[in-house]
Structure formats: C-alpha cells, structure tokens
Amino acid sequence: MKIIDKYIIKKYLGTFSFMLILLSIVVLVIDVQQKIPRIENAKLLDPKMDLMYFLIHFYPFWILNLVVTFLSILVFISVIYFTSRMANNTEIVAIISSGASFHRFARPYLLTSVFIALISLTVNHMVLPWANIKKNQLEAYTYNSTNKEKILGTAPASAQLSKTEYIFVNSWNKKEKRGSGFVFQRFDKNRRLLYELKASEVYWDQAKKQFVLNNYTEKTINKDDSEKLAHGYELRKNFGHSPEELFPNELLGQNKTTPELIKFIEREKEKGNGNLNSYLNELHQRTSMPVSIIILTFLALSLASQKKRGGLGINLAVGISLAFVFVFSFEALKVVSENKSMTPFLAMWFPNLVFLPIALILYLKRANQ
Template sequence: MKIIDLYIIKKYLGTFGFMLGLLTIIVLIIDVQAKAPRIESNGFTVGEFLIDFYPYWIINLIITFMSILVFISVIFFTSRIANNTEIVAIISSGASFHRFARPYLMTSGFIAVLALLINHFVLPLANIKKNELEPYTYNAKSREEFTGNAEIATQLSKTEYIFIKSYNKKEKRGSGFIYQKLDKNRKLIYQLIANEFYWQKDKKHFVLNSYLEKTITKDESEKLGNGDSMTKSFGHPPEELFPDVLLGQNKTTPELIKFIDREKEKGNANLNSYLNELYQRTSMPVSVIILTFLGLSLSSQKKRGGLGVNLAIGIALAFVFVFSFEVLKVVSENKTLPPLLAIWLPNIIFAPVALYLYFKRANQ
C-alpha cells in the first residue's frame, strides 16, 4: 500500500497545488485590473503594489480559501480515480476503505498543521505589510476611515478615558484632546485638555500643545494648571490606544491574546472582531481535515454523470461553507452569537455530516 499511499498523496498535493496556482493567477489579474485606477489616483503605481502589496495579499488569499481549495481538489482527483475504477481495484485487493483513506488523513493533517503555523505566526507579519497599503485600494469613503480624520472615544482603564474631536491615524496627530480620570465612585478627579497633540515615535510619548489641566482634591476644590507644551505617555502607542479593525490581523497569536486580555481589563466590551480573528486562525485549518473527508466520501464512488456531478455538489457545498462562515462572523460582531460558537459552528455542523457519509461509504 505504500506505493498507493504515495500515488494518492502526489495526486492530492498536485491537484491542490494546481488549483492554488490557478486561483492565485486569475484572482490577481482581476484584482489588479479592478484596483489599478484607485491605486494610481492615490499617487502609487501598479508596479509598486505588485512588489510591496500583492505578495502579502496573496498569502492572505491562499489562507482564506485553503480549506475550500482542498475540498474541491479532493473531489476532483478522487472522482477521476473512482471513474477509472482504481478505487474498486484497491478495495478488491483486500485493503479496507479506512486503509485507503489513510493518505487523505496524512496529507490533510500536514496541510492543516502548515496552515496553523502560517495563521498564528506568519500571516500577521504579512498583514502588517498588506494593511499599510490596502486602504489605498478602497473607494474614497472607505479609505477615509483609515487615512482621514475621525472622532475618537476610547477607554484606557475602568477609570480612564480619552476623547478626541479629530484624529488622523496616518499622521498620528489630532486636535480637541481630552483625558479624564475618575475615582471608584465615578467622580472626576483629573482632566487634561489640549488644543493639539501628536505622537513622537522615537521618544514613545504624546506631545500636547496649549494644554489645560484640572485636578479635583478630596475636599472638592480644584487646582488648575496650563502651559504651551507637555509630554504624556499612556503606556502604549496610538495603534494600541485607538485600535481599528485591522489591528487584530497584524498581531501574532501571543500578541493578540495579550491585547485582548488587556482590553478586557480596561473594560472594553467591543472585542468580538478580535476574538473572531483569534478563533478563525484555528478553526479554518481544522476545516481542511473535515472537508477532505467530506470530499472523499462524496466522490469515492463511480456515479452517473461522473466528475461533473461531483464537482457541482462540491462547489455548492463550498459556497454554503464560505457563505455561512462569513455570515456568522457578522452575526458575532453584532453580538448575536458568542465569537467562539460563531467561528466554530460551520465545523460543528460539517464534521458530523462528514463522519456520517464517511462511515456510510466505508460500510458499503
């Protein structure tokens, strides 16, 4: 069976590699053509994006569609060897269906482990590069959310808050700055107001210009102070203090867990998008194994209609999987479902279906 194992593994990886390359080329060409006008209107060239953006974007694309490509690849090559009666010959030689399925498990396990490592440690580094330029591929309204001025309200801890009238994330400066600190009874004990402020990256602190500070003592008297300029550190850079939806993508899993824990300590209740990012890094690789066995079960018998029927079923199920996954992410961000349940629900549903069809096929 070792020869047959190697034969199936080569078929699996060869078909998967071909599908991966084909998808990458097609989607890359379509995406570049669609986004070229926006790229050039923002002062960049397509050549610059092909070097500084798309290599990292492709890594994200591959990971996003990996489980679906695996599913379609398994259906494609398994249907072909089933139609050639190769599976019948292998089973007739005395091998059980479970033994025949072993190379599928080995290969899908290898891909899943590789995807886990990439998801948790490599993809975030690629996303840092990707997300620096991605806003310049958006339309003007969407781009403004990441590169323009925005009003900020954030909680530093259970008793500390920052409010900013206008803040530019790209330049890391703004106007209308207010910092407030409360006591355990939720009464104001300190307030700092500045007309303008900016972040000094080399010294890792904010510079506040034209500031006014007020301290309220225990006897409720007020002490006022003002000046032209002062420096203030809040313990973290602006990206951490004023996070956007892309921040979670840029952090390796240990960094993301620390960030989520810190936000929980601060009392931040808007963490579902970051929790979705954390949980999907594991759930998507696991789906590779589930969809492999689902594809094997659906395509390992010769059917009337052959490859076309199996591919049609596979593409339909792949669409259902991807659609349900994306819908559940939105549902989770709206706090209708807990993130852990929402992200794992497609696997929870598809895993019993895959097991049932697999054992049904094995017992035939």
C-alpha cells in the same frame, strides 16, 4: 499499499498545488485590473506608489492572506476533483477489490490533510500576521474613497485606558497620527471626576514614543471639591500604548501574532473594553480554519469516491455548492458574533461543528458499502 499511498498523496498535493497557483494567478489579474484607477490615485499622493510598487510590496502579502482564507475550500475542491477521476477510472474499485479496506484507502487522505492543516496552523498563528502588517500598510489605498477615509482619514476617536480613565479626541487623523480637541479624564470608583487634561492639539512623537499636547490645561479636583488649575504650551505624556492600540481599526487584530493578540485581548478586558468580538473572531478562526481542512477532506472523499451518473461534473457541482455554503457561513457568523448575538468561539467553530457529523456519517456509510 505503500505505492498506492504515494500515488494518492502525489495526486492530492499535485491537484491542490495546481488549484492554488491557478486561483492566485486568476484573482491577481482580476484584482489588479479592478484597482488600477485607485492605484493611480495613490501615485498622485506618493510618486513611488505605482503599479510595480504594489505588485512587489502589497500583492504577495495580499495573495497569502487570500490563500489562507480559502485554503480549506481549495483542499475540498481538489479532493473532489482527483478522487472523482479515480472513481470514474475504476481505480478505487480496483484498490478495494485487492483486499484493502476503505479505512486503509483513506489513510493517505488523512496524512496529507493533517500535513496541510499543520502548515496552515503555523502560518495562521505566526507568519500571516507579519504578512498582514505589510499588506495593511497599503490596502487602504486600494479601497474606494469612503472606506479609505475610515482607515486613513480624520474622525472622532476615543479610548478606555482603565475602568476609570478615558481619552477623547474630537478629530484624529490615523495616517498622520495628529488630532485636535484632546481630553483625558480620570474618575474614582464612584464616577467622581478627579483629574482632567485638555489640549487644543495632540500628535504622536514616533521617535520618543510619546503624545505631545499643545496649549494644554490641567484640572485637579481635591477631596473638598476645590480645583487646582495649570496650563502651558507643551506637555509630553505616555499613556502606555501607541495610537494604533489606543484607537484601533478593524485591521489591528490581523497584524498581531497569536501571543500578541491574546495579550492585547486580555489587556483590553482589564480596561473594561467589552467590544472585543472582532478580535476574538480573528483569534478563534486561526485554529478553526486549519481543522476544517481535515473535515472537508473526508467529506470530499465520501462524496467523490463512488462512481455516479454525471461523473466528475455532478461531484464538482456539489463540491462548489458546499464550498460556497461553508465560506458564506463563516462570513455571516462573523457579523452575528460582532453584533453579540453569538459568542466568538461558537461562531468560528459552528461550521466545523455542523460539517463534522455530516462528514462522519457519509464516511461511515461509504466505508460500510
């Protein structure tokens, strides 16, 4: 069986690699053609940001993110494809007839799927965040004007530093890290205002890692409700976090390795921030997606290992349909979780919890035939 194991592993990895390269090339060509007008607009803002610049500094990291997102589906369709061909060529019948059990026949599928899942797990937790930092520096320039404005434009911003400390900025530009109408407030445990700092302008000093407040006014409220006022032209303050963490966008969670993301979530919980489901979704998905590779491998094996009328075509049709259901369920459950209708853990593991018993039942049914 060792020769057959090597044969199946070679088929598995060969088909998977072919699908991976094919998807990357097709999606790259389609996406570049679609986004060329937006890239040309980016070039007007910065002459160096031409198409070649994006092909070097954006698309390799974008493709890695895309591949990781659809990796389990690529595995599923690959296993459906090469296993159906083996079944149609009666190779599986010959192997089982030689005395090998179906469980023994499935061993190389298990070994290969675990191998890919472990690589995916490592990439998801440690490598992908680094790639996302590179990708997210330019991704906003590939959006339409409305979505680009959400990432790079000017909008009101607020942050909760602790259960009693708050920051509000009337107008904050995320790209320039500069704003106007700054307010910092500190309360006691009874929600009584203790201290207020206002400034007409604020910007982030990247070199010194500080916020610089211009035309500021300080108000301190004493125990007897008397007020102490102070004002000045410039004041430097360190609120313990960078603007990206004080005023995060939806891309922040993608940029952090898992230890950094866990630390960020715990810190936000301590501050009393209850709007963390998007970050928790990112955290749990990094593990649930690699696990789905093993589940979908055995589901594909169970569906495709028996010769059927319609052959490869019917198996691919079923496989692609299930793949769309799987991907759609993940994306739909993200929205459900962000609306707080389901916990992030359950939302990101729910597709696996549904597909696992289905794969197990079909596998045992096939093994007992």
